[in-house]
Amino acid sequence: MSGGCLIELRRVSRWYGNVVAVNDITMTIGPGITGLLGPNGAGKTTLLNLMAGFLEPSRGELTVAGAPSWRNPRSFEVLGLVPERDSVYAFLTGADFVASTARLHRLPDPGAAAQRAIEIVDMAATQDRRIATYSKGMRQRIKVAAALVHDPQVLLLDEPFNGMDPRQRLEMMDLLERMAGQGRTILFSSHILEEVERMSGTIQVIVGGRLAASGDFRAIRRLMTSRPHVFLVRTSADRALGAALIGRPAVTGVELTQRGLSVRTSDFGAFSRELAGLCRDGGIRLHELLPSDESLESVFSYLVTT
């Protein structure tokens, strides 16, 4: 199947009226795990909907396993989709929902396929409850089971970690990694970089509808930790602490402001260790320590300009 399960985009754009949601994107996504990252409104969902055939490209060519997905329901023979929206047939039990999906795919043994998919997402214990009673994380997992039931070669997941607690998130990542290890093409979107910190694989960063960066997870992660951080520090003796801080190699700038000390550091880890020591040695009381540039946009824009 290698080469048969590629997602290929060639100069794909999609606009709504004069709003451009996806702007001239060319990418090929192959077997393994790929993260589609970007701030909210960057065009990730639009891109996934284009891939799933739920939107027509305004321009460009898009194929999944060699065939265009627009107006082609048969692409779902190799494709599975986990939509972001939480709306499912809440009146069905989890087992019913997955088995119905198996029947819609005309699988030879829908019951067995459903059980297999339910076990993969670890929902066997709660499969006989109605979906209406499920938590957000359980709904997410039953949606993944339904998308997996026909054993697709390509799986698209829109914000699969949304609303999950850290343990569920780890389990979902393990699941995706395992499926990727079996040679499947897994593409998921996320707007929270930290969510995917543990992942291996490649990422595609989308900002403002454009492909801003793509590459290896580890490289991006290094960029993230070594990027300059700015903190706001309020203490009982700002000026004394500022003088001590500027002598440290990890600190690249200190400014006295009305609200406290604004400290710029190039090494987040060293700075956080040293700050405590400096305060203790100088008898300075630390009132507040706030990261002042942690907004997603600043993280993404840093990645884009690097």
Added chain:
Amino acid sequence: MLNPVVLRITLRATLGRKRALVFLLVPLVLLLITVTLKLVAASPVWPAEFLGVFGFSVVLPLTALIIGTSVLGAEIDDGSIVHLLATPVSRTAVVLSKFAAAVALTIMFGALPEFVAAGIARGFGGKLALGLLAGALVASVAYNALFVMLSVLTTRAIAVGLLYLLVWEGLLGNLVGGVRVLSIGQYSVSVANSIAKASALNAHLTLTTAIVMGLAVTVATLAVAARRLSAFSVKGEAV
């Protein structure tokens, strides 16, 4: 072309909830009034008058409107349609299965009560009961085809459907003769009249015209619905 899974889920979605009780309300009113009229009405033609007017311009079209716009429209509105469309099932099969479910439900909550009411009024083997049943079946089929199409075309299917019923069929149908050829209400009462032969039904079309036009409208609207669903687009975040 029907998909049994889609059919089953749709019937369950509609009947499995408390709101299905609402569907019982209208037929119940119809039967209550029929029984009351049977006891007190003086006019000998009251069954055709009452069941023709109330049944064919209120009960059947409204039942079909509520059911026909929701079998597919509700899922499109809340986004759960994506789970159905993220499978290789053909869009035509989706539309036909949804339509079939709507027709079955409308027969259950509209056409059969109409038949029972006519049976109470004039006897179940009588011409009136059979005629009204035939007409009601035509209404169940043609109205639902139209309303299923509206639910794919617009998120305001109920409003548009009401406008069609009130303005096109109700007002223009009575004022302008030509409109009758394009009125599902007229197809149904004309079919009913071909058996029941009751002038109170206010039918103006021949049986042939009613059947041919009814079929044409059904096929055309379902074809449009299937075509539009094939190009179903999820609303993007940029909208």
